Amino acid sequence: MAKVDTSLVAHLPLFAGVTPEALDEILREARSARYPKNSAIFEQGADAQSFFLLLHGHVRAAKTTPTGEQIVVRYVTPGETFGLAMAIGAARYPATAIAVDDSVVLIWPTSAWPRLVERFPSLAANTLQAVGTRLQESHTRILEMSTQQVEQRVAHALLRLAKQSGKKLDHGIEIDFPISRQDIAQMTGTTLHTVSRILSGWESQGLVESGRQRIILRDPHGIVVLAERSADSGAV
Amino acid sequence: MAKVDTSLVAHLPLFAGVTPEALDEILREARSARYPKNSAIFEQGADAQSFFLLLHGHVRAAKTTPTGEQIVVRYVTPGETFGLAMAIGAARYPATAIAVDDSVVLIWPTSAWPRLVERFPSLAANTLQAVGTRLQESHTRILEMSTQQVEQRVAHALLRLAKQSGKKLDHGIEIDFPISRQDIAQMTGTTLHTVSRILSGWESQGLVESGRQRIILRDPHGIVVLAERSADSGAV
DNA sequence: GTCCCGTTTTGCGCTATCGCAAACTATCGG
DNA sequence: CCGATAGTTTGCGATAGCGCAAAACGGGAC
Structure with a gap:
């Protein structure tokens, strides 16, 4: 498996408080992949087998109603994680992720998450922070839509x-x-x-x-x- | 300080994976308080000095625009935490919390959070799960409002x-x-x-x-x- | 028991925005 | 270079829901 260069990701908030050796260990569990423009990374409702860190490009996360209407949940920018269904204890992805540009991602198997979190508790804390911020932004969006x-x-x-x-x-x-x-x-x-x-x-x-x-x-x-x-x- | 009975809260998802002794230690840092119906627990924009666990009653979290319009962000039910501004690295509460019924809460100083999380990593994991679920619900709400x-x-x-x-x-x-x-x-x-x-x-x-x-x-x-x-x- | 205040109900005109339809136009593949 | 295709623009009703106003109502305080 091609080794991922730690220097590319070491500065990310996600890895704040993680030692270089630990980071190395974390990255060893990941593989990287490239998704061409307009390709799907995962589909809403599919088994959440992986979670992702966007290295390059842009990803759109969209949620679809039973009747086919869609909303864009967010645009993922490089350095952010997505597809963290396990964080909410969900077995399936709650949205569809599409690369809107040629994109490069790191991919971990969902099954690695509990172990990683146990060994590197700051991962959980950092993820909590990121998810909390997104919750915050969601509320702002609701406020705007309402008023x-x-x-x-x-x-x-x-x-x-x-x-x-x-x-x-x-x-x-x-x-x-x-x-x-x-x-x-x-x-x-x-x-x-x-x-x-x-x-x-x-x-x-x-x-x-x-x-x-x-x-x-x-x-x-x-x-x-x-x-x-x-x-x-x-x-x- | 009046000791809080662990048996009341031991079964909560928040404390899943926490040993009874650890729980005891966590609760020792909390105090409890009663808020009468219609009283404010904290105000949007105020210093986030504490975070809360609702034991009894109901709490409404509402967000206000600069121009005075409000939305109800959520209703907190017993067993849930609220006022977790620190989870998103915010120094101030992003919403106002009002007891809609006579309510009883546990209160921890925000400053205790980092230490608690370090000593009891499952707290972070459990909180991540709760916040993730709420993010999920937020997205559903946005979807509904849109469609x-x-x-x-x-x-x-x-x-x-x-x-x-x-x-x-x-x-x-x-x-x-x-x-x-x-x-x-x-x-x-x-x-x-x-x-x-x-x-x-x-x-x-x-x-x-x-x-x-x-x-x-x-x-x-x-x-x-x-x-x-x-x-x-x-x-x- | 009575008064007062916050909540709810209801009427009515208005308008921001949708929904449909049709024309237009970049961009890409060949 | 050209046609096909996906994206964009624009016109024109139709209408859901807002905003304002005023009346009715219910419950608690004293």
């Missing part, structure tokens, strides 16, 4: 994406992976039509520049203003 | 409450603590007006019986049917 209009929610979503995966250009911030109107709709609880209308509007105001699966925030601050604007303050 | 109509969301919310805190009566299931239309609205992302209308409708169909801060599901199965009904299938 804000679609335009503000979209603004917040874009700002979050830009912060997480924004590439600074001289003329703005570009979201660093392919993302469609539909994806944004599924992040904000609306339809691709409404997202399209909103982005068209913003584009004509010079706030964004966008195209097929591509969005550049030309005026991030202007979008912050939109995001914070309370429902009434009228336009134009 | 279902208000009536279905209210149906789901009531069923969840009934499952969590339902008291079986011969003529139905009663939700075991005071809950207003407003509370349900804040759980489902709607207004108290709409909730009131929906409950009135259900009441006239014999599905529920309700009054001031009180709801009895007379026909739980009928409500399940409502909850699962897809958007189109019309009424009457």
Whole structure:
């Protein structure tokens, strides 16, 4: 099995408080794999046989209803873990994970988790922290969906994406992976039509520049203003 | 300090894998307190000086926007922990906790957490599991808010409450603590007006019986049917 | 027993947003 | 270079649910 270079991952929060030797031992249990753009890493409902650490690329986690509607649960960025079904004692994945870009991941068998946690308790503590943060973010999302209009929610979503995966250009911030109107709709609880209308509007105001699966925030601050604007303050 | 009886809490999932002696040691660091109905246990934004385990009663965790709108994040039932800001590395509480009934809690100083986790790693693992489950539930809630109509969301919310805190009566299931239309609205992302209308409708169909801060599901199965009904299938 | 206050009910107009339909357009494979 | 395909734009009703307002109600405090 190809050995994984510890220096690539040693600095990750996940491994905070883990000695280099221990890290080496942890990595020895992992294998790495590459997933091409648009390929599925695991499917909702499938046996949770592995958990993952994203090294490179971007992964979209989406949850589907019995009737086929989807929401995007989150975008995974390099350095984050995903597919931790075992952390909640679930035997099956609660969502589907798709590589939105060519992606490289480390893969551990789920069965290794209890042993790893026992030998390296800080893994559990670090994971708890990560999951707690995500819970936090979930609550914020619920709060937004409950209290804000679609335009503000979209603004917040874009700002979050830009912060997480924004590439600074001289003329703005570009979201660093392919993302469609539909994806944004599924992040904000609306339809691709409404997202399209909103982005068209913003584009004509010079706030964004966008195209097929591509969005550049030309005026991030202007979008912050939109995001914070309370429902009434009228336009134009 | 009054000693807490270990037998009351030994069976909780939180303490799974913890020996009786260890449990004793953990409990020695806690104090207990009683909060009367409608009193605040902690406020959003306050210094997270303690974390809590609910022994008796019910606690509502709510998150407030800068503009004053609220959502109910969850209802805490006996045996669950809350106020675990430290788990996500936060120095302040992200929500407000209110006792909705006379409630009894165990209280640990936040500062004790790192030491407890180090000495008793299963605490971290168990907490991770609990937090993971809540993350899961959050995602389900987001999915519902994104894809279902208000009536279905209210149906789901009531069923969840009934499952969590339902008291079986011969003529139905009663939700075991005071809950207003407003509370349900804040759980489902709607207004108290709409909730009131929906409950009135259900009441006239014999599905529920309700009054001031009180709801009895007379026909739980009928409500399940409502909850699962897809958007189109019309009424009457 | 009576008063007061928080909760609930209900009516009515309004509008943000959906849903459907159709045209348009980049991008990629060949 | 060109056609096919997936993604995007836009128009036009339809409507679920909000927001406001006001009345009715129930329960506890004294």
